[in-house]
Amino acid sequence: MKFQITFLPNEIITHAPENTTVFNAANWAGLAIDSTCGGRGTCGKCKVQFQNGATPINEADRKFISDADLGAGWRLSCRAPIHRECVVNVPRLMTSPKAALLGYGRHVVLDPNVAKIYLELSEPSLEDQRSDLERVVVALDKEGYQVHADLAVWRALPKILRARDFKITAVVCGDELIAIEPGDTTDHLYGLALDIGTTTVVGAIVDLNNGAVAAVKSTLNGQAPFGADVISRASYAMLEDDGLATLQTRIVETINNLFDELLALSGVARENVYEAVAVGNATMLHLLLGIDPEPIAVAPFIPAVEQAVTFPAREIGLRLHPHARVSTLPHLGAYVGADIVAGVLATGLARSEDNKWRVYIDVGTNGEIVVGSSARTISTAAPAGPAFEGAQIKSGMRASDGAIEGVEISDDVHLQIIGGDVKPIGLCGSGLVDAVAQLIECGIVDVSGRLLRADDLRGRVSEKLIARLVEDAERGVRGFLLSDPESNIVLTQPDIRALQFAKAAISSGVDVLMQKLGFTANDIHEVLLAGSFGSYINPASARRIGLVPWVPVERIIAVGNAAGEGAKIALLSFREREAAQRIPDFVEYLELSGRVEFNDIFTDALAFPIGK
DSSP states (O other): OEEEEEEETTTEEEEEETTOBHHHHHHHTTOOOOOSSSSSSSSOOOEEEEEESOOOOOHHHHHHSOHHHHHTTEEEGGGOBOOSOEEEEOOOOSSOOOEEEETTTEEEEOBOSEEEEEEEOOOOOSSOOOOHHHHHHHHHHHTTOOOEEOHHHHHHHHHHHHHTTTEEEEEEETTEEEEEEESOOTTOOEEEEEEEOSSEEEEEEEETTTOOEEEEEEEEOTTGGGOSSHHHHHHHHHHSTTHHHHHHHHHHHHHHHHHHHHHHHHOOOGGGEEEEEEEEOHHHHHHHHTOOOHHHHSTTOOOSOOSOOEEEGGGGTOOSSTTOEEEEOOOSBTTBOHHHHHHHHHHTGGGOTTOOEEEEEEOSSEEEEEEEOSSOEEEEEEEOOGGGGTTTSTTBOOSSTTEEEEEEESSSEEEEETTSSSOOOEEOHHHHHHHHHHHHHTTSBOTTOOBOOHHHHBTTBOHHHHTTEEEETTTTEEEEEOSOTTTOOEEEHHHHHHHHHHHHHHHHHHHHHHHHHTOOGGGEEEEEEEHHHHHHSOHHHHHHTTSSOSOOGGGEEEEESHHHHHHHHHHHBHHHHHHHHHHHHHEEEOOOTTOHHHHHHHHHHTSOOOOO
16 A cells, blocks of 8 residues: 655655655655665654654654654654655755766765765773774764674774774775775775676766766676577576576676776776676576576566665675675566666656656567556566567677668668778668668558568669569578678568567557556657667657557657666665665566467557558
């Protein structure tokens, strides 16, 4: 059950599931409440006043709030779970919090989970014989941080404290004291955002003090030789004796090598990177953690771990700061993973105050879809196949130098090739969509997806285009020559069929969710295309082949690597990370497998739409 919370004096209204704290509900609504402890009830700064619907008083409230104020409805918002409708007055922040513009035009309060606190401690004496650890812990408590430390910190304390006359910097990650450093090192505070894709891994080193990206780079996932998709990776882990260990080793090596390159590009020291936030689909994160992904691959499709987790980076062999932590975001379902949660976080889809309908599509082998508004949002995954990645296409390839990424057909064919003035060597996903859309538009491909013969086209299209129709007599396969004969980049009839199946899977998933929510394409405010493919695809072409609903082209918006942006946001703001961890409470997951209406809609969606 969800309850309405009204925040005064700004009259911000949101709805949150039962047991959500007022602090987290405010984060969800984009309202910053003062805090330094990350909502753990130890700093006492997040006081709010209930006008009605006050929660019971607890021990943390009594520690920081006087009896008179408790009687007047004051509570710590991070310790106030919602059990009914309430109205809460939020004091104005005494200082303006630092913020950055991140994700899809979102202003994010910079409040990272990692903090550096410079301390000038009193030195021990015969009168003050507290231990080194107690001296640090008490000083941090006064700053609003209640922490615990492990053996590594205990070992470092004696020498570091005395090397700088008890002037040190404490590094706190969540509620853990992970390191102490001599002197004032507060200017050097970095994190690593990771988007672990099936094909590509993207990493960014982020300055946690100001939100600036120090370096960003992508690389191929080293697991690729063991399968092009999550099912084949899971099969390899299942069938080979050392399959799981091999796949985990490969992804850890990939990340470490990528991180080394990022350090070289940025000039940041390895020991100044204290935390990583990693997102990806459920299979990729299971493989990163060395967890058997087999149950995800077979019905009823159950991941071993669905919630967000945090663990020491060294436990899986990542070479960050020796005591750095890695955190993930939660999954919505077996095939709608933490990368989609990160995308929802980056775009604010489920939190937009305008309450307008939006469609979010991460186009790939597994087409993840999120549809809805702040009132109700549903997610699903559609098995699109590898066509959008250029796989199983006769001349298909990844989006790299030499790939045809754009096609325009008028009296002849005009190509846009990645790398500029170079010979084409293949066709990537965006080029495939463009080529088919253009062939439909000029009548060479009909709405059923059939590539017409020369005799059917004479008098309707130019002879130059007719001359590009080719046929492999031996195999009986027709095609259309996109390039010059020397390069011989041919779009074949089976390529068109593969694209039809891929786009029909995704568009059918969108239609099922729209029907469940009770709205039509006319009601859609925006269609958000995510991922590297979504960044390059021509919106008009996506609409022309029926990949996305038929809405005005200006409403189809590429949001780039939204998963990577969401990882950065979670890295830079513990408030946003808390909001991300609540997304499964707000976003429903619908499994398409076996749904009769999906099969019916899919059959209808195979045809290309008639132009409007």
